[in-house]
Structures are given as structure tokens and as C-alpha cells.
Amino acid sequence: MTDGAGERNPTDEALLRTRGLTKRFGEFTAVDGVDLAIDRNEFRSIIGPNGAGKTTLFNLISGAMRPTEGSIHLAGTDITDFTPAERVGANLARSFQLTTVFNGLSVRENVRLAAQSARFDEMSAVKRLFSDPENLEGINRRTDTVVDQLGLSDVAEIQASDLSYGERRRLEVGLVLATDPEVVLLDEPTAGMGSDETAATMDLIEDVLAEKTVVLVEHNVDLVMRVSDRITTLNGGQVVATGTPEEVASDDRVQEAYLGGYTV
Amino acid sequence: MVSAVQLLDVVLNGLTIGMVYVLVAAGLSVVFGVMGVLNLAHGELLALGAYFAFSLVTGFGAGGFWLALIAVPVLVGLLGALTERGLINRVYGRGQLAQILLTFGLLLIIFDLKRFVWGKSPKFFSPPSLLDQTVTLFGFSYSGYSYFIIAAGAVLSVSIWALLRYTRFGLVVRAGSEDREMVRNLGVDIDRYYTLVFGFGAALAAFGGVVLGGYQNVSLEMGNAVIIPAFVIVVLGGLGSFRGAVAGGLLVGIVQSAVTTFVPQVQGVVVFLLMIGVLLVRPEGLFGGTSERVDAGRSEPSEFVGGLGGGVLSDRWRSRVGIGVVGVLTLVPVFDGILYSDFVVSLLITVLIWALFAMSLDVVLGYTGLISLGHALFYGLGAYAALLTLLHVSPSAFAALGIAVAVSALTAWIVGHLAIRVSGVYFVMITLAFAEIVHRAVFKIDATGGSSGLFGAPEPLYGFGTSGIRFSEVLVGVEPLAFTGDSLFYYFLLAVVVGSYLFLRRIMSAPFGSVLRSVRESELRSRFIGYEVRSVKRQAFVISSTLAGLSGALFALYNGFVSPDLMNWINSGNAIIMVVLGGSGTLYGPMLGATVFTLIERQLSSVIPWWRLLLGALFVLVVLFLPTGLVSLPKRLRDVRTRETGARVGTSEDASEVEADD
Numbered sequence: 014m015t016d017g018a019g020e021r022n023p024t025d026e027a028l029l030r031t032r033g034l035t036k037r038f039g040e041f042t043a044v045d046g047v048d049l050a051i052d053r054n055e056f057r058s059i060i061g062p063n064g065a066g067k068t069t070l071f072n073l074i075s076g077a078m079r080p081t082e083g084s085i086h087l088a089g090t091d092i093t094d095f096t097p098a099e100r101v102g103a104n105l106a107r108s109f110q111l112t113t114v115f116n117g118l119s120v121r122e123n124v125r126l127a128a129q130s131a132r133f134d135e136m137s138a139v140k141r142l143f144s145d146p147e148n149l150e151g152i153n154r155r156t157d158t159v160v161d162q163l164g165l166s167d168v169a170e171i172q173a174s175d176l177s178y179g180e181r182r183r184l185e186v187g188l189v190l191a192t193d194p195e196v197v198l199l200d201e202p203t204a205g206m207g208s209d210e211t212a213a214t215m216d217l218i219e220d221v222l223a224e225k226t227v228v229l230v231e232h233n234v235d236l237v238m239r240v241s242d243r244i245t246t247l248n249g250g251q252v253v254a255t256g257t258p259e260e261v262a263s264d265d266r267v268q269e270a271y272l273g274g275y276t277v
Numbered sequence: 278m279v280s281a282v283q284l285l286d287v288v289l290n291g292l293t294i295g296m297v298y299v300l301v302a303a304g305l306s307v308v309f310g311v312m313g314v315l316n317l318a319h320g321e322l323l324a325l326g327a328y329f330a331f332s333l334v335t336g337f338g339a340g341g342f343w344l345a346l347i348a349v350p351v352l353v354g355l356l357g358a359l360t361e362r363g364l365i366n367r368v369y370g371r372g373q374l375a376q377i378l379l380t381f382g383l384l385l386i387i388f389d390l391k392r393f394v395w396g397k398s399p400k401f402f403s404p405p406s407l408l409d410q411t412v413t414l415f416g417f418s419y420s421g422y423s424y425f426i427i428a429a430g431a432v433l434s435v436s437i438w439a440l441l442r443y444t445r446f447g448l449v450v451r452a453g454s455e456d457r458e459m460v461r462n463l464g465v466d467i468d469r470y471y472t473l474v475f476g477f478g479a480a481l482a483a484f485g486g487v488v489l490g491g492y493q494n495v496s497l498e499m500g501n502a503v504i505i506p507a508f509v510i511v512v513l514g515g516l517g518s519f520r521g522a523v524a525g526g527l528l529v530g531i532v533q534s535a536v537t538t539f540v541p542q543v544q545g546v547v548v549f550l551l552m553i554g555v556l557l558v559r560p561e562g563l564f565g566g567t568s569e570r571v572d573a574g575r576s577e578p579s580e581f582v583g584g585l586g587g588g589v590l591s592d593r594w595r596s597r598v599g600i601g602v603v604g605v606l607t608l609v610p611v612f613d614g615i616l617y618s619d620f621v622v623s624l625l626i627t628v629l630i631w632a633l634f635a636m637s638l639d640v641v642l643g644y645t646g647l648i649s650l651g652h653a654l655f656y657g658l659g660a661y662a663a664l665l666t667l668l669h670v671s672p673s674a675f676a677a678l679g680i681a682v683a684v685s686a687l688t689a690w691i692v693g694h695l696a697i698r699v700s701g702v703y704f705v706m707i708t709l710a711f712a713e714i715v716h717r718a719v720f721k722i723d724a725t726g727g728s729s730g731l732f733g734a735p736e737p738l739y740g741f742g743t744s745g746i747r748f749s750e751v752l753v754g755v756e757p758l759a760f761t762g763d764s765l766f767y768y769f770l771l772a773v774v775v776g777s778y779l780f781l782r783r784i785m786s787a788p789f790g791s792v793l794r795s796v797r798e799s800e801l802r803s804r805f806i807g808y809e810v811r812s813v814k815r816q817a818f819v820i821s822s823t824l825a826g827l828s829g830a831l832f833a834l835y836n837g838f839v840s841p842d843l844m845n846w847i848n849s850g851n852a853i854i855m856v857v858l859g860g861s862g863t864l865y866g867p868m869l870g871a872t873v874f875t876l877i878e879r880q881l882s883s884v885i886p887w888w889r890l891l892l893g894a895l896f897v898l899v900v901l902f903l904p905t906g907l908v909s910l911p912k913r914l915r916d917v918r919t920r921e922t923g924a925r926v927g928t929s930e931d932a933s934e935v936e937a938d939d
Contacts, residue, residue, distance in 0.1 A: 097804045098805075098809045109805075115803075117797070117798050126792065130807030133788055141789045143784065145786070146787065146791065188802070188806055192806055
């Protein structure tokens with residue numbers, strides 16, 4: 014267990030690291046000097062009461078917002094000033110809480126777009142503009158694998174807008190997966206789901222993202238306790254505590270800040 | 278040296294026209310703020326007010342003017358409210374494109390109704406003699422009617438301000454401008470307010486029309502003449518901000534007046550530069566809040582895409598139909614002069630040029646979801662570049678086409694660089710602004726022939742340097758299958774258009790095209806799966822504009838003249854009509870749309886003088902009931918039939934018909 018002032022002693026193997034990450038909106042400080050050190054293959058969850066700064070922190074790491082101060086390093090590279098697309102290129106991808114898939118396109122087309130993005134930058138202009146997608150075998154293979162992993166093969170040719178809610182959420186995860194990231198940022202992937210769907214989605218996440226480093230923002234404490242390696246608790250934009258689920262569950266400061274007497 | 282009298286004169290002139298702008302812009306801005314509707318027909322409402330006033334003054338003399346001041350705004354306001362109830366409320370929640378298209382259709386309808394009722398020639402009416410005299414104050418003489426306009430505008434502005442400030446109506450309007458959904462969630466029946474707001478905006482515009490009619494003349498073009506400055510004003514002031522509309526209106530009025538007096542060379546250009554500057558530095562306007570920016574900049578996925586999730590025709594059928602159509606087109610010159618007059622070939626040349634123009638717009642509109650209201654800029658640029666080349670550089674058609682394409686591409690790269698930085702309605706505005714700058718500049722510049730344009734180019738030489746053929750001087754083939762003149766140009770054009778179609782189709786099915794579609798569906802998501810959206814959009818803009826330039830150049834080669842009218846923003850609107858009419862996101866749909874459009878414009882216009890009304894009505898119907906365009910008609914009919922025959926017909930058949938294409 015470490016205290017809120019700083020993440021446990023930074024080690025060299027930390028894959029994703031933030032230092033003094035701060036975001037101010039006018040007078041209001043949403044994220045206040047957050048230091049994180051997330052190891053390769055770690056499953057890290059970020060919890061905290063409403064307004065704790067979880068979503069802002071998430072947006073800072075994914076590149077949706079620029080920090081006021083502080084830095085973000087991924088595998089030793091400073092990605093603080095990277096665009097979202099450049100972050101994907103650096104193997105960091107995020108999902109969205111409100112499902113944001115390409116509604117007018119088929120499931121396969123959705124996944125293919127995500128699978129294609131890494132190679133798109135490397136393609137020559139001629140290849141980008143004129144190649145037949147059927148001949149891009151690497152991308153097609155990746156697309157098929159991901160569609161398969163998601164269990165969406167039967168509906169691969171269906172337009173995304175015609176999928177069930179659960180299927181759309183899975184496609185949402187699939188778009189992240191298909192970019193083949195090392196670090197995956199998940200924004201409440203089970204929001205709005207029933208208990209069955211939640212369980213199925215978490216199974217999927219644990220299954221397809223087993224090899225990945227995952228950062229999860231989630232309200233569902235039971236779920237977080239079950240899947241996380243370590244949990245960071247935020248309150249008022251600052252890190253209250255970081256530790257294993259057991260440590261966090263028994264930490265008074267966390268109880269006070271977030272759980273409000275909830276015991277595991 | 279500028280004298281104080283001259284300065285006062287400039288300011289008062291500016292305030293007079295500025296007050297009219299305020300009235301127009303206030304309505305435009307409030308309607309946008311509350312309803313999210315950018316009403317392109319707003320200028321026509323002003324013109325309608327002016328025409329009604331003309332009729333009243335003609336009928337009742339001076340009393341008619343006073344009557345008009347009260348009755349015309351009420352009448353036009355009612356018409357506006359009815360339009361909102363009957364038409365505009367059908368497109369809420371259907372995205373910005375639907376609203377822009379619908380109001381453009383309305384513009385065409387109102388424009389033609391005016392011509393139908395009042396005729397083409399400008400009308401004049403004088404304000405009552407009480408107002409129509411020179412007033413001398415402190416030794417300075419100025420038109421009393423101008424004083425009246427300024428005073429009336431000021432009183433009205435203060436009243437509107439008080440209305441917005443102190444009434445429940447105003448409260449809802451202001452809250453709605455901030456956050457429409459929140460107002461709805463609070464239990465306010467905001468839809469009812471929409472009708473009121475739209476009627477209110479229409480009434481303000483009509484009042485502006487009444488006073489402006491007595492100041493200038495009443496003409497068909499007057500709606501057009503105020504809507505463009507009104508766009509500038511709402512952008513300057515901030516979309517949805519009443520304060521901004523007042524400040525922006527007066528500012529634009531005074532700037533215009535000063536520029537006309539002191540630097541007439543740049544008249545008409547300055548305000549657009551101002552607008553572009555504001556859009557790039559502070560898109561929410563000088564007075565707008567940030568929430569409006571978010572709302573206006575949000576692009577909703579378009580439902581106007583025929584290619585949505587696969588074509589409306591299966592691959593097999595599309596190539597069959599395509600080959601068939603090209604086959605028939607190839608045969609047309611063969612029977613020229615036998616079955617029909619050579620008019621058919623020249624008509625088809627126009628059709629093909631417009632088809633290429635419309636298809637080029639589809640790249641940004643249908644595939645990328647960018648609504649450009651400045652596409653005519655590139656059409657005109659291509660035409661001017663080609664004709665200038667023929668006149669001054671080389672008689673070679675290929676040189677003319679090459680230079681036109683290069684000029685268009687370069688301009689598109691620059692415009693794209695700036696315009697792509699803003700999105701949604703702001704993109705519509707900034708593309709319009711760029712087009713209008715060039716449009717007005719060619720009026721002013723001697724090298725481009727000013728308002729009369731350029732003509733007298735030598736017949737282009739199809740070849741390089743000085744060796745090549747002139748179509749009118751050669752006979753290709755053996756009698757009776759020998760072609761010359763227009764027929765040869767027709768084949769050349771047909772090859773270019775078919776080639777361009779195949780070229781674009783390839784690009785749209787390649788990885789680049791798929792990224793464009795992802796941007797259309799969700800720009801945000803596209804960015805977060807790793808695409809640099811801006812750069813992709815800019816490339817699409819350049820490809821699209823370059824082909825538009827090519828179509829303009831072909832126009833110039835064929836006609837041998839160009840005029841500033843090629844760049845009129847109405848042409849940009851027409852291109853959008855063609856794309857949506859035929860079916861956007863399909864490439865062949867826009868070509869069909871261009872065909873229907875040209876046939877109506879060229880053929881019907883000689884039979885039915887009010888063809889524009891017909892076109893506008895057809896267009897409104899398409900927007901409301903067939904957003905995926907005419908090419909989707911067979912599928913629509915089949916869907917209806919399938920539904921009627923019920924479960925006996927499996928859905929699998931239907932699925933096979935919409936198999937994926939580009």
C-alpha cells in the first residue's frame with residue numbers, strides 16, 4: 014500500500030507513467046498532480062466518487078484533452094503532445110462510454126478500419142488511394158481474427174446500427190482491440206448493461222485483453238474488485254490511494270472518499 | 278483628407294443598412310440558436326416583405342406604407358410559422374444537412390413565387406412624404422428616411438432585447454440557445470416555441486424588407502444580397518447571440534459603407550476576410566458563448582447517404598446499368614441530325630459537365646460528410662484558369678486543362694488547410710466565405726474581365742505546343758460515321774467523365790475511401806482508432822475541388838467564355854441539390870441528379886417559366902421522403918412491395934441486393 018502523495022517507488026519497467034498530471038478548467042482543478050506508474054500487463058482500475066476526475070484523467074491519457082501541467086510517458090516515450098492518432102500509433106487505444114462505433118458501416122468494416130489504421134500510415138499514397146482492400150491480407154486476417162474473438166462472425170456483414178446493445182458494446186471493445194494496442198484504456202465498458210451482459214462483457218475483456226495492459230475506469234465496485242491487479246482511488250482530482258483490491262477495500266481513506274462504508 | 282461631414286455620411290449610411298442587417302441577422306441567429314436551423318431562405322423572407330410592402334404602397338399610397346410596417350411582418354411571420362409547422366419541423370434531429378437542404382429548397386420556391394407574382398423587373402416605391410425628405414441638423418443634411426430606419430431599427434432592437442430579457446418567451450429562447458436538450462428535459466414544450474421563434478425571425482426579416490424596399494428598390498436578387506452579409510454577421514457576432522447580431526450588423530454596415538467610399542477596389546471582400554479571421558481565431562464569434570460552438574460544430578451522421586452500408590444497386594446491376602448507359606451515350610452522336618437535332622449533343626455536354634461537378638462534390642459531401650457551400654469556387658477557378666490559358670498562354674486544350682487542374686488543386690490545398698480547422702455549420706460558412714471572396718474579386722479585377730467575364734478565346738487545339746487538331750476542322754471516321762465539332766468534344770468529355778468516375782470509385786473503395794466513410798460516421802472515433810482526421814479531410818477536399826476545377830475547365834473549353842456568375846453561391850447550392858437529388862455517397866447518384874437537374878433547368882424552363890419552384894418542390898420532397906436520393910427509388914419500391922407481400926418473401930433476397938459495393 015502506498016499513500017496518496019505518490020505512486021509506489023517508480024520502477025523502470027512501468028509501461029505507462031504520468032507525472033504531476035494536472036488539468037484546470039478556469040478556477041477549477043479537475044485533475045491535480047496525478048502520478049501513475051502502470052506496469053506492463055497490469056490490470057489497473059481507477060475508481061472514485063462522481064466528480065473525482067476519473068473521466069478527465071482518462072481524457073488526458075487518451076489525448077482527448079491536453080494537460081495544463083505534467084507529462085505522460087509510454088514505454089519511455091513522452092507522448093504528452095501526441096495527437097490521439099499518434100497515441101494509437103504508439104500502441105495506446107481507448108474505448109468510449111457512450112458507444113461510438115461507425116453506425117452506417119458493417120461490423121467487419123468497423124473492425125477493418127481499426128485494424129487498418131496502423132498500416133495506413135506506412136502505406137504509400139498510391140496504395141492508400143488505389144489498392145483493393147481484398148488484397149490487403151494482413152489487415153483482412155487481423156479483421157477476421159478480431160471479429161471471431163468478439164463472437165460477432167455471424168453478424169459481420171450487418172450494419173452496426175442494427176446490432177443489439179450488448180453486441181455494439183462488444184464491437185466498441187473490438188475497435189480498441191483491432192488497433193493491436195499494448196495499453197488499452199476502457200471507459201466504463203459495462204455502463205448501462207444488465208448483470209448477464211456485464212458478466213459476458215467482462216469475460217470478453219479478460220479473455221481478449223489478457224495479454225494487454227489495461228486501464229479501466231468503472232463505477233461498478235464489485236467488478237473492479239474482481240478483475241483488477243491494482244486499484245487507484247481518486248478524489249477531488251488527487252490520488253487518495255493505490256493498492257491491490259484487498260488493500261483498497263480495507264483502506265480507511267478509500268472507504269471515506271468513495272465507498273462510504275461499503276465493505277467487500 | 279476625410280472631412281467630418283464625409284465621415285458622418287459614411288457612418289450614417291453604414292448605420293442605415295446596418296440596421297436592416299441587424300433585423301435579418303437577429304432572426305437568423307435566434308433561429309439558429311434555439312432550433313439549430315441555419316435558414317438559407319431567410320433572405321427570401323426579407324424580399325417577400327419588400328414585395329408585399331410594394332403592393333400595399335402601390336395600392337394604398339402613403340397609408341399603405343404605414344400599414345405595411347405593421348401588417349407585412351405579421352403576415353410573413355405567420356407564413357414563417359406555418360412553414361415551420363408544415364415542413365421544417367420534419368427535419369429536426371435529422372442533422373444539419375437536412376435543414377440546409379430543406380431551406381435551400383424553400384429559397385428556390387420563394388424566389389420563383391416572387392417572380393411569378395411580381396415579375397422580373399425591379400419595383401420601386403417611395404416612403405411617405407413625411408419621411409422622404411432631407412433633414413438638416415446642425416447644418417448637416419441627410420435623408421430623413423435613413424434617420425427613420427436607424428430609429429426604427431434601434432427601437433426594435435431594444436424591444437427585442439427587452440423581450441428576450443424579461444419575458445418567458447425570452448427566457449426559453451435564451452435557455453434554448455444554451456442547451457436545447459436541457460430545456461426540453463425541464464419539461465418546456467420547446468417545439469411550440471420553435472414555431473414562435475421561426476415566425477418571429479420571419480417577421481423581423483419582413484420588417485427589414487419593408488424599410489429596405491423604400492430605401493433601395495425591390496428586386497428578385499435582394500434576398501440574395503442580404504443573406505450573405507447576414508451570414509457574415511452571425512459568424513462575427515456568434516451564432517445564436519442576439520447581442521452579437523446587433524453589434525455584427527452595425528459593424529458590417531459601417532465597414533461596408535466605409536470600404537465603398539474610401540477603398541472601393543476591395544468592396545465586398547473585406548467583410549469576408551473579417552469573417553474568415555474570426556472563424557479561425559474565435560469560431561464561437563465575438564459574442565458567442567462556448568456552448569454554442571460545441572453545438573454548431575457538432576456534425577451529425579448524415580442519413581443522406583445512398584451508399585450507406587452498401588450500394589443501392591448490387592455490384593452486378595450497377596456495372597450492367599453503367600455499361601448500358603455509357604453504351605447509349607456513345608451512340609448519341611451517331612444519330613445526330615437524323616433522329617434529332619444537334620441540340621441533343623450540346624444538351625448532353627452540359628449534362629456531363631454538371632455530372633462531373635456534382636460527382637466531385639460527392640467526395641466531400643457524401644463520403645466525408647463535409648457540407649461545402651463553396652464548391653462553385655473551384656468550378657469557376659477551373660473555368661477562368663482554362664480560358665486565361667487559352668487567351669494568353671497556349672492554344673492547347675491540354676495545357677488549359679492541366680493549368681486549371683493545378684490552380685484548383687493548389688487553391689483547394691490552401692483553402693482546405695484553413696477551412697478544415699472548423700467543422701459543422703462553421704465549415705459551411707467558411708467555404709461560402711472563401712468562394713464569395715474570389716467571386717467578388719473577379720468582378721473587380723481587369724485581368725478576369727470584371728462583371729462581363731472573359732470571352733473570345735480561340736478554339737482549343739487538342740494537342741501539345743502548336744501541333745494538334747481542332748475539333749471543328751477535322752472529320753474523324755468514315756461517312757456516315759464521321760464526327761466533327763461538338764460530337765468530338767462530346768466523346769472527349771464522355772471519356773473524361775467516365776474516367777473520373779472509375780478513378781473516384783477506385784479511391785472510394787481503397788483504404789483512403791474507407792477512412793473517409795469513418796470520418797463521416799464518427800469523426801471522434803476515427804481519430805481514436807488512429808487516423809489523422811484533418812489531414813484525411815483535407816486530402817478529400819483537394820481531390821474533390823480539383824475535379825470540380827476540371828469540370829469548370831471543360832465548361833470553358835466548350836463554351837469559350839466565362840463569367841463571375843459561375844462562382845455564384847447558388848451554383849454551390851445547386852451542386853448540393855444534384856448530389857442529394859440523385860443519391861449522395863454513390864458517385865453515380867450525383868450524376869443522375871445532375872442529369873435530372875439540367876433537364877429541368879434547360880428543357881422545362883422553356884415550357885414552364887416557374888421551373889425553379891418545381892425544382893425546389895421536388896427537392897423538398899426528396900429531402901423529406903427520399904433522403905437517399907433517386908437511385909434508391911427501386912430499392913424503396915422493392916422494400917414496400919416486400920412489406921406488402923409479407924413474410925412469404927424471405928429477407929435473404931433483400932440482403933443480396935444490397936451487397937457491399939464502394
